[in-house]
Amino acid sequence: MRRSSSPESTNVKMLTYPGALHGFDATAPLHFYVGHGGGGVPATAANAKRQVRQFLATRLVPR
Numbered sequence: 001m002r003r004s005s006s007p008e009s010t011n012v013k014m015l016t017y018p019g020a021l022h023g024f025d026a027t028a029p030l031h032f033y034v035g036h037g038g039g040g041v042p043a044t045a046a047n048a049k050r051q052v053r054q055f056l057a058t059r060l061v062p063r
Contacts, residue, residue: 015051017044025049 017024021037025048030039 015048017041017048020044 020041021030021039023038024041025045026038026040028039030037030041032038
């Protein structure tokens with residue numbers, strides 16, 4: 001990793017999705033195996049993808 005003294009490098013935004021299980025952004029149906037849950041949660045996945053696109057759009061410059 002590269003260290004940066006830029007003020008932008010210290011901005012951190014953390015989002016949590018209460019109730020979202022492992023693989024919440026997958027298309028697999030909700031399932032449980034050996035006490036662990038997983039599976040897609042469409043509304044949560046859509047929000048997470050929107051957040052990533054917004055983050056990248058503000059930081060990436062087209063070549």
